[in-house]
Amino acid sequence: MKLVSWNVNGLRAIVKKNFLEVFQEFDADFFCLQETKLQEGQIDLVFPGYTSYWNYAERKGYSGTAIFAKQEPLSVRYGMGIDHHDQEGRVIALEYDQFWVVTVYTPNSKAELARIDYRMQWEDDFRIYLKELEKTKPVIVCGDLNVAHTEIDLKNPQSNRMSAGFSDQERTKFSTLLDHGFVDTFRFFYPDVTNKYTWWNYRFNARKNNAGWRIDYFLVSDALKDNLIAAEIHDDIMGSDHCPVSLEISVDE
Secondary structure, X not given: OEEEEEEOOOHHHHHOOOHHHHHHHHOOOEEEEEOOOOOOOOOOOOOOOOEEEEEOOOOOOOOOEEXXXXXXXXXXXXXXXXXXXXXXXXXXXXXXXXOEEEEEEOOOOOHHHOOHHHHHHHHHHHHHHHHHHHOOOOEEEEEEOOXXXXXXXXXXXXXXXXXXXXXXXXXXXXXXXXXXXEEEHHHHHOOOOOOOOOEEOOOOOOOOOOOEEOOEEEEEEHHHHHHEEEEEEOOOOOOOOEOOEEEEEOOOO
């Protein structure tokens, strides 16, 4: 089974570029999107053989997630069931016989960590949410988690220390999530690999110079660790300020 996750930073814009070709080339069982930046009815996007699931932000042109799935799920959940989190369209969970697939667009802490208190509450609530899902079956979670976990997960760790996405608080919360029984699949296969990133600032020729951050992830419950086949970062694929990441895993659907 193959899953792909991509923060497209505006789905309507990227559809005019290369999104359709990339989607078809991956031929994934699940294609998960973050930062779709649209409302219901603003795009007509249908792929034969896939069913689409959308979670829109109340604020126009902001946030939003989607999943295209080849197999219809047993159930679908939009958001975490917490009103003050669920207005921004950041979470979708699909339930299958043997696992959950969750996509998430984690809130950014903003410049000078202006939203860090909210982010910390989100981190705790999202971890609790995942652990509740996990009580029924293992979880595969993907998306833009808006944190570079360790110093090898971004090009310039020293100058970015305590910046949004590389604050001690955010990194600690990510460690806590892993400590609660989740596996960072890319690091599972490539524990020491450097210079592999998933996001680059549009300014400063960052992508050309590969001055990036690894903030897009596939995490799985520990129970699925032995089922992992491959985890990759597709940094050759353009179209967004993020690149797609993928996971191959052996599970009964």
